[in-house]
Amino acid sequence: MNANQLPSLWDEAYASTLDPVGELVYRSNLLGSDPRITNFGGGNTSAKVTETDPLTGEPVEVLWVKGSGGDLGTMKRAGLASLYQDRVTGLESRYRSGTHEDEVVGLYNHCTFNLNPTACSIDTPLHAFIPRRHVDHLHADSIISIAAAEDSERLTQEIFEGEVGWVPWKRPGFELGLMLRDLYESNQSLKGAVMGSHGFICWADTAHECYELTLSLINRAIAYLEERTPPRVHLAVRAPEPWTEHLPVLRGKVAHEGKRLIAHVDNSSEVLEFLANPDRDRLARLGTSCPDHFLRTKIRPLVLDGFDRLDEQLISYRAEYATYYDRCRRPDSPAMRNPNPSVVLVGGHGMVTFGKTKHEAKVTSEFYRRAIEVMRGAEALTRYTALPEQEAFDIEYWLLEEAKLKRMPPEKELSRQVAVITGAAQGIGLATAKRLARDGACVVLLDLNREKLDEAVASISEMAPHQVLGVATDVTDTAALEGAFAAATREFGGVDLCVVNAGNARRGTVADTSDQDYQLLSDLLMKAYFTTMRAATRIMIRQGTGGSIVVVGSKNAVAVGSNAAIYSAAKSFELHLMRTAASDLAKHGIRCNAVNPDAVLQGSGIWSDAWREQTAASLGISIDELPEYYRKRSMLGVTVEPDHIAEAIAWLSSEQRSSRTTGATVPVDGGVREGFLR
Numbered sequence: 001m002n003a004n005q006l007p008s009l010w011d012e013a014y015a016s017t018l019d020p021v022g023e024l025v026y027r028s029n030l031l032g033s034d035p036r037i038t039n040f041g042g043g044n045t046s047a048k049v050t051e052t053d054p055l056t057g058e059p060v061e062v063l064w065v066k067g068s069g070g071d072l073g074t075m076k077r078a079g080l081a082s083l084y085q086d087r088v089t090g091l092e093s094r095y096r097s098g099t100h101e102d103e104v105v106g107l108y109n110h111c112t113f114n115l116n117p118t119a120c121s122i123d124t125p126l127h128a129f130i131p132r133r134h135v136d137h138l139h140a141d142s143i144i145s146i147a148a149a150e151d152s153e154r155l156t157q158e159i160f161e162g163e164v165g166w167v168p169w170k171r172p173g174f175e176l177g178l179m180l181r182d183l184y185e186s187n188q189s190l191k192g193a194v195m196g197s198h199g200f201i202c203w204a205d206t207a208h209e210c211y212e213l214t215l216s217l218i219n220r221a222i223a224y225l226e227e228r229t230p231p232r233v234h235l236a237v238r239a240p241e242p243w244t245e246h247l248p249v250l251r252g253k254v255a256h257e258g259k260r261l262i263a264h265v266d267n268s269s270e271v272l273e274f275l276a277n278p279d280r281d282r283l284a285r286l287g288t289s290c291p292d293h294f295l296r297t298k299i300r301p302l303v304l305d306g307f308d309r310l311d312e313q314l315i316s317y318r319a320e321y322a323t324y325y326d327r328c329r330r331p332d333s334p335a336m337r338n339p340n341p342s343v344v345l346v347g348g349h350g351m352v353t354f355g356k357t358k359h360e361a362k363v364t365s366e367f368y369r370r371a372i373e374v375m376r377g378a379e380a381l382t383r384y385t386a387l388p389e390q391e392a393f394d395i396e397y398w399l400l401e402e403a404k405l406k407r408m409p410p411e412k413e414l415s416r417q418v419a420v421i422t423g424a425a426q427g428i429g430l431a432t433a434k435r436l437a438r439d440g441a442c443v444v445l446l447d448l449n450r451e452k453l454d455e456a457v458a459s460i461s462e463m464a465p466h467q468v469l470g471v472a473t474d475v476t477d478t479a480a481l482e483g484a485f486a487a488a489t490r491e492f493g494g495v496d497l498c499v500v501n502a503g504n505a506r507r508g509t510v511a512d513t514s515d516q517d518y519q520l521l522s523d524l525l526m527k528a529y530f531t532t533m534r535a536a537t538r539i540m541i542r543q544g545t546g547g548s549i550v551v552v553g554s555k556n557a558v559a560v561g562s563n564a565a566i567y568s569a570a571k572s573f574e575l576h577l578m579r580t581a582a583s584d585l586a587k588h589g590i591r592c593n594a595v596n597p598d599a600v601l602q603g604s605g606i607w608s609d610a611w612r613e614q615t616a617a618s619l620g621i622s623i624d625e626l627p628e629y630y631r632k633r634s635m636l637g638v639t640v641e642p643d644h645i646a647e648a649i650a651w652l653s654s655e656q657r658s659s660r661t662t663g664a665t666v667p668v669d670g671g672v673r674e675g676f677l678r
């Protein structure tokens with residue numbers, strides 16, 4: 001078999017152990033896990049199963065169909081809606097065609113079988129009106145290439161030799177379901193249909209047959225396209241990469257009404273090949289073709305050849321978007337959303353996509369990648385065509401989608417923000433990274449200890465997937481540190497929050513501190529605090545959307561610690577550096593604050609064996625007695641843990657909660673009189 005052909009992965013021995021709904025889940029997962037079969041979150045599958053009606057105890061036909069939202073590849077039983085088949089088809093008597101499409105959607109809930117809480121999707125009638133047991137509706141690039149090509153109907157006839165019908169573009173819904181039923185009734189030997197500018201649908205009597213039919217139709221399309229598409233051109237990125245310098249600027253400019261976005265960069269050879277295509281501008285203007293895409297990709301991307309005329313090009317993009325909105329809006333359309341592009345193509349360099357979260361930015365990127373493949377395929381056949389503008393608008397501003405957006409859980413406090421935390425693999429740094437990630441921030445963890453860093457990243461990504469990046473970095477190496485900030489920028493688009501925390505400690509009086517210890521403390525607690533703040537604030541200034549720096553100081557910054565001369569002096573330097581930054585950078589909306597912890601022993605790298613031993617010795621107690629000693633020393637009689645520091649850092653990082661605070665130092669020490677600020 002040709003390597004590009006999809007192999008059948010059906011395991012009949014396994015499938016035969018499943019009940020009909022389990023078999024539908026199995027088929028859906030197999031289909032949804034290959035992006036050549038369908039795009040992320042796109043397409044749906046169904047099975048009509050005879051069940052016992054809980055109301056009558058009689059057998060009844062139930063339509064099990066993928067519910068609204070979710071993804072076929074990972075869908076479980078709970079992702080399926082179940083409806084009385086005859087009630088859905090019976091809605092035809094209530095249906096008023098034309099603009100009343102949305103009215104009927106409210107009635108689907110009344111067709112629910114057995115109180116299943118999963119909401120059904122607007123594609124439900126596509127499945128209900130095909131009178132066959134199993135139906136797949138998918139968005140395979142290869143078939144969308146045919147669906148979006150000029151002369152799509154003739155191509156469908158030729159490629160599938162009359163076995164597959166064709167329907168013109170119609171927004172998914174009841175009307176489309178009726179069109180497909182009419183097509184089926186006009187020729188019951190058809191195995192499926194290509195849906196103009198959208199995808200395809202096919203049907204069979206068993207789950208296995210339906211799966212194999214889906215693969216065979218896609219494989220026929222792949223083979224036909226392969227013979228006609230020019231060979232791929234492999235391209236590499238043009239150096240130097242512009243992301244570090246220009247991405248924060250772009251990210252700042254596409255923020256809307258104070259709401260930042262998270263970026264995702266794709267500079268794969270496939271994207272570069274599209275950018276080098278002489279027809280690129282014509283194709284990009286046409287917009288993506290699959291209806292799933294519009295909400296995310298917008299009608300068209302912004303295409304740049306460089307960043308020098310960025311302002312001008314964004315102004316004209318926004319103006320064009322507003323004109324499109326005005327031209328197409330309906331009396332009840334939702335208000336215009338962010339008029340900035342969510343997809344930006346940069347000739348020679350790649351594609352940047354934006355979303356509220358990293359996951360959303362990645363999905364948008366994936367959607368545009370699919371669009372590039374579809375354009376390539378359709379152009380090889382005839383010419384790529386787009387949906388009429390009004391149709392595209394009606395999808396982008398669909399009231400049902402707007403309702404879905406409004407039903408989404410409220411955004412987390414630090415959502416849309418990127419935080420860099422130094423010394424993040426343990427102790428205060430790790431607790432802070434976890435806390436900021438939990439509050440919705442994308443977190444970039446910097447640490448010298450690669451092993452601990454990997455563990456920290458793994459534990460955060462379990463809790464907040466897509467939201468974490470670890471960069472093993474020696475923060476005292478300025479080039480490496482700047483490289484880490486560049487990596488953060490490349491991954492998420494910029495930096496909004498920075499927690500300057502990486503530190504260490506050495507005992508010693510002025511009289512007995514060695515040059516070596518002085519250098520270590522000076523590099524780590526003074527130079528690296530400065531270079532970290534410099535790297536972060538330079539990015540924040542480029543973004544122009546403000547930001548927050550939190551410096552982790554120490555009680556020793558205020559109260560002289562005995563036998564810790566350089567450590568205490570360096571901690572004092574940090575606080576004053578923070579104040580100068582707060583003063584100088586306020587005009588950029590950058591807030592700078594500090595927390596002063598004391599005696600945070602848990603998970604701390606500073607409280608290494610030597611420091612512990614020396615501290616215990618100087619206090620005349622054993623190492624085991626240290627926690628109790630510090631607890632008693634605090635005025636509140638409490639132990640201070642990393643989570644307590646993280647809480648104060650989270651507050652200082654939050655624009656909602658501490659927007660009026662800059663230049664401040666918050667002690668988190670359980671109350672130490674000598675540490676009072678005055």
Ligand SMILES: [Zn+2]
Binds near residue numbers: 138139172
């Ligand atoms: Zn679809």
